[in-house]
Amino acid sequence: MAIGNSFSYIFGPIVALIGIGSMIMVLRWAYARGGSVVAAPAKPGPSDSYGLMVCVSSPPNYAEGEMVRRKLEDCGIRANLAQTTEGPRVMVWPADENKAIATLLR
Numbered sequence: 001m002a003i004g005n006s007f008s009y010i011f012g013p014i015v016a017l018i019g020i021g022s023m024i025m026v027l028r029w030a031y032a033r034g035g036s037v038v039a040a041p042a043k044p045g046p047s048d049s050y051g052l053m054v055c056v057s058s059p060p061n062y063a064e065g066e067m068v069r070r071k072l073e074d075c076g077i078r079a080n081l082a083q084t085t086e087g088p089r090v091m092v093w094p095a096d097e098n099k100a101i102a103t104l105l106r
Contacts, residue, residue, distance in 0.1 A: 047084040053091035056100045062088050068104065075103045 047055050056072075056079075059065035065081045065088040072079040072092065077100050080091045092100045
């Protein structure tokens, strides 16, 4: 005498297929390429592609550019050091351009 009904032979493989299918979906999601939550590193561009900011100094290397940027910051001028395709550039907002140039000439 058999225990169970005739559906017991189909129930096992169906449960196995559902389990394998769910594992496939989770693994596809986990190893999918594309939308990363980590920001991509900044790519240098030409010095005129930094929006409204204008270049006030072209230092020969990054260390000297940082010294120029800090000098402007100490004088109350908002400055940014950008790595461009032409080398490092110290950028300021257009409203601060004349003040920055006067500060650097002192």
